[in-house]
Amino acid sequence: MSRGARYTVLAVAVAIVLPTVGCDDDEDPQVGAGSDTASGQGDTPSGTVTVLAAASLTESFEELAGQLAREYPDLEVVFSFGPSSGLVEQVISGAPADVLATADPTTMDEAVAADVVDGEPVVFARNALTLAVPAGNPAGVTGLADLADDDLRVAVCEPQVPCGAAAERLLDAAGVTAAPDTLTTDVKEAASLVALGEADAALIYRTDAAAEGDDIETLDVPEADEIVNDYPVALLADAANPDGARAIAGAITGELGRSVLAEAGFLEP
Template sequence: MRRARLTFAVAAAALLAVACGGDDGGDDTAAPAGTATTEPADDAPSGTVTVLAAASLTESFETLSDQLADQYPDLEIVYSFGPSSGLVEQVLAGAPADVLATADTKTMDEAVAGGVVDGEPSVFARNTLALAVPAGNPGGVTGLADLANPDLRIAICEPQVPCGGAAQRLLDAAGVTAAPDTLTTDVKEAASLVALGEADAALIYLTDAAAEGDAVETVDVPESDSVVNDYPVAVLTDAPNPDGAQAVLDAITGEPGQSILGEAGFLSP
């Protein structure tokens, strides 16, 4: 559970200009400078909003919290990042939360079928896969066919996880039967294995490859354009803070969320 605390004190400042009377003994007068104060609106959301979000959204959503701090100084966003399938299981089991954001529509559909989603989920971003290798490409990986090489250390997400489902669709499209050494619980784990040089290659989201910086390189995979995951978000039926949840959802689907996601490499919905 990562916390992004957004409680800031709003300082009200006023300048007081004092004008002194002349030799005639006139009374002193005070002239306020008229400096405007910044106060949150009376109906601004407040309290805590718990957001369950796919692991691939970690960096973008944490940046979003920073952006929302000034707009909603009394709102605290608490994140729980992880595999979408696991997050949905938590919600269906009754875990208290306000917002759910998953990395594919399949997992969100399970939440909808379970009656835990309020209204219609909104797709707010899309993502594609990348064939990631450590810096310098020590395994000499040139394409998807190398994922079948038993001499290479290969990491792929578990099939029930959105990145794993997308990986299987991509491999099927390329006619490749992969021989993974590691099946990871989420995309961040796979990306970390590559960045640390503990895997020669992995299929991860393009945004997660970018988030690893210079530690990870990508190998061009033309077939990846045919496999795209939609990311939906929704307010949960039993949200403890529905007003705050709606404010966060609006920020994700509008601004500043869309700009932040675009800068991270996500595709527009």
């Protein structure tokens, strides 16, 4: 419950904050120029920077923003986490944001093709799937083949979102035709269902399994080592705070990002 509720609260908070960001921009054409705001000083990025990021990046990016606050005290980072495909759709529809980080290149390519990205996306991390079961594995799941069992409650991501696309490739590679009971719009939802014990098994990223802590156990899936998602990040063409965007993107691709992401279980790019 706490995770789901927290996620909802976050989404609501973002929904409230996003329009505010838009208003600030209008009064602030030279964001980050240094002289127009009380907090601006020299090259230090300031103001608000909005980052749209894949749901699987939730814990890592919040941790990163927390650590970044020491370096850039005047920079406020606002996150909107969700399914990569949905985030790309939001950007194309004109959502006010500065940075986009997706969970696979396919979704980022859509943003690039729609011309909403500034420059080349940079891959900053990689992630692999795992077979997650509730603590104690009450249904006695032994491997991927069990996902075909109609009697098991199985959660898998929508095929259009990166974790679902990866799950499809993994199941193909293993020759398993899964019988999912629900298709979640992002990986966090699938992870929550396992943590709550409502799903017997789910294919989620290793990092999400780690983030759920003791509520989730993972089973070794040899085929999963071969199915790895690249995570690209890009500055957005319509960024209202390009300096802030460069600062946060630099932190994501830089040493700080590497260490935080590695801590969460992401693989090096």
